[in-house]
Amino acid sequence: MLLHGPAAGFPPAPLKPQGCDRCTVLFTTYLPDFMSGLWLTVSSSFLSFAAGLVLGVLGAQARRSRLRPLRLLGTIYVEAIRNTPALVQIFIVYFGLPVVGIRLPAFIAGVIALSVNAGAYLTEIMRTGIEAVPPGQVEAARTLGLSPRDSFFHVVLPQAVRTVYPPVVNEFIQIILGSSLLSVVSLNELTSTAQIVNSLTFRTMETFGVCLVLYLILTNLVSLAANLLAKAIFRPGLQPAAITRRRFQASTRNLLGAETH
């Protein structure tokens, strides 16, 4: 339901031209609706990402477990989710569960579906991140007397986090874009709001242009925050410093200098 736009007596009153009416109509009349749509996008994406991270960690542990039933459960979860469309998963949670008596409002159903979907992809990301740490690291840690728990948290995990960080950020952005699918189960997030505003105003290019720009701003802010966070917590940084000519000459000078000194 449009919260602030014209309640529109029927037939809908034609929009009165106001100056540069092509530009201003969206920003004066419908801005509050776009903002509430944006808020729903942001809140559903953030919640789904958080829950997906938890599922991802649990799933990765399950797939690496010594117990066969756990490994099987993890594999079934990942394969079932990754090989079916997210839209179908959303439909099943929103329209299908009521058949067995579980009726969920659109927001909760959407977040559950997106979390489960993200959790499967994050499981694989986490698992490969952990397995990418050379086994020699674990062997050395154990040899030095670290307990299995300590060697995991102090040796394996820090290195694994470095590997998984870019794909995890990427998955977060995919969730933000994937939240647009929730428009088909009546959640008035950004895409659905744009569709409704378009059907009321028929200014297709402007409406979806605004929608596109808002998504761009959101995803770019997330990337920026992720980069800043990475700079703060990763030492050395995730990206090797670029090999510029000055750095190359300095490093060769160092090598030669070491010989002559």
Next chain:
Amino acid sequence: MRRINIAGSAKLRAAAIAASLLAAGTMLTACSEGGASAAGNSSQSGVQTIVPGTITIGSCLDQPPWGLKDSSGNPAGFDVDLAKQIAQYLNLKLETVDVTAAARVPSLQTGKVDLISCSFTITPERKQQIDFTIPTLASGNSLMVPQDSSIKALSDLDGKTVAVNKGGTAGPVTTAANPKAKLQYYESYSAAVLALTSGQADAVIDTSNTLAVTAAENPKLHIVNDGDVGPKVYFGLGVPKNKPELLKKLNEFVQQFHASGGDTKLFQTWFKFTPTYQFKDLPTS
């Protein structure tokens, strides 16, 4: 025989080449323009369509019995049969394109279809963007609820959820009828009905004819306020702006559609009940 050296210098040669290219370009343009207008006028009815010789008509195939896919996957329904009659009247081949309710106006504006035959309500706002023929049908909106629902009138919708089609007029109609109702927008009419049957919504508001058919097929649902939710509206065929020839021909078609009684016959075929108010007192201009 003396060889005539036409292009004696480089500059002259370049000028000659440029002149010949210009001449060729002008001839080609003239040819293609002549060709296009010839193709446009080659149809017996004299209307220009996107694809010469064929009329591309958009219908919504997810809203039985207006538009649906029959058991072999072919388009069928009231609007599709109307499209077939139009193509026959204009002596053109018919190409049916599936459109969603929300895509009706954009597909006309971007030239994807020649006209829209899809329970298209005539509103002043849409008239700013596209043109309509004279009305083909009058329609009211109805309220549909489950059999055991406590909703017996529009005033009972306070705080209840109403599922509506995103691209249609049901949203504003519902808000006008009861501002306290909560709207849920779905991509299609079928999704809105699914929301009702799965319990995600308390009611559906849409055009009375569509709802009457759904209620007849599904005994768990029934109609409240038949044709009475909001004022009656008129359906028309939608065409892009600036197509006076096509509009004129289509208006002639609609006039003979009503005069011949073909409207009642088509309605009875698809809706299985006799129309009451649908074809009465339609404006003829």
